Amino acid sequence: MRDFSADHRWLSINTATLRGAGKLDAIIEACARHDIRAISPWRDQVAAIGLERTAALVREHGLALSGYCRGGMFPAVDAAGRQAALDDNRRAVDEAKLLDAACLVLVVGGLPGALVGAALTRDIAGAREQVRDGIAATLDYAREVGMPLAIEPLHPMYAADRACINTLEQALDVCDALDPQRSGALGVAVDVYHVWWDPKLEAQIARAGKARLLAFHVCDWLAKTRDLLEDRGMMGDGVIEIAKIRAWVEAAGFAGYSEVEIFSSLDWWKRPVDEVLATCIARHRSAV
């Protein structure tokens, strides 16, 4: 297991962590000020300043992209909706490629309509079939382009509205079905927030192995979580055994960045960007 205590060379900042810090250009400048070598930007943040400008800033600062967020959201109630999702995923693959991201992260989607509070169906098995088909179609294109797809199993509390792939085992079953050769084109993003509770986590990480472990995300689960979406904790402030899980992914062969992704409108998004980044760096050294 790599020693993170002396520096932060393996720290990546998912730019959603800095949603309170303005636009992506300001976020990238702040990361550069703190000698951060890698980021993982969100498409809406990239779109707000433009893809070309983002690419120029990334080059200028010599940043790596530990991932690109995000593709997915496949299920829809009709064929037109499904096709629109596939088209959008092709664009996401292209953007990820242009930015030279390590992978495109897939938040696969849940029940159509649920994200706006009005689910149009309760058919979660059907949504899961649509997700598998959507990943399969996107994978064909992503293979051509050479952009690995990372399925992110989301915490079961997001099964209705955000992602109906909810355990690492389930994500790996999809990987095995669509990429049995373990080519590297399809894998998983392991976010400790989503999977820490899983009694099968260690075994499934070992099953994933180096070929499937495309991204590793960290934050923390606060014992008194106040909001289902935007109350993630800073590493060390919660109950997740982050270093233990990192040991498992590294034992399985993962050697990439630890990407900090903290959705926190209740706390961290309200703080000055330099305080947030300084804390990420300190906790990366002490708690990851």
Add this chain to the structure above:
Amino acid sequence: MRDFSADHRWLSINTATLRGAGKLDAIIEACARHDIRAISPWRDQVAAIGLERTAALVREHGLALSGYCRGGMFPAVDAAGRQAALDDNRRAVDEAKLLDAACLVLVVGGLPGALVGAALTRDIAGAREQVRDGIAATLDYAREVGMPLAIEPLHPMYAADRACINTLEQALDVCDALDPQRSGALGVAVDVYHVWWDPKLEAQIARAGKARLLAFHVCDWLAKTRDLLEDRGMMGDGVIEIAKIRAWVEAAGFAGYSEVEIFSSLDWWKRPVDEVLATCIARHRSAV
């Protein structure tokens, strides 16, 4: 699958659903007014009016108890804490027996301290060992007394503070380890709120079978859930395929009550008790 559309003879009311309706004697009177045949009371509600008085009211109204809530909460940071939990579980078994409950429901506990927002350890594997040991010790006593124990796997969002058994598969693994003979002394409580998202749910219900399916709880998952604990929905108002899950448990041999358990300080606990019960009955017929 039983037809629930014509009556509510298989409806049970978990008395937590009526936390806004006063003390347990008032709750029992209200249930009797609505021709409800079964309840599942909570220990704190029983304690508030007394165990003997509760037993007298239950007898007077000819009520069955589909369960008794709850035992569990086994993990502790020291031997004294663990012993106190075991002692308390013996008392819970005795109370359940005196009230002639179908089972004692176990909410097994999470990380010591987390329930009050200050986890004293992050060792979830250790907590799970303590849970297994605690159930084993309680089972010895429960067998003597003749009170079945029902492990309730809780939604993974409660892994830290309430229960570190978070899937039906995990609960059944404990059952198989401690009661390999499938004696009926140890089983599970399947609450749709906790397990609906699980891609392995159908298979694990079949695995459980009649011998392990001791209780079936219903409510609904609201697409826009506002609170992790107290925003459960009324059956039919959310995204859970309740009838499909009931079909699975009945196909596996379960023939008991559908117990309505709705924690809802944000909505149902604010409404008049007769409105809540009338709605439970209507939805039991149309959405369960």
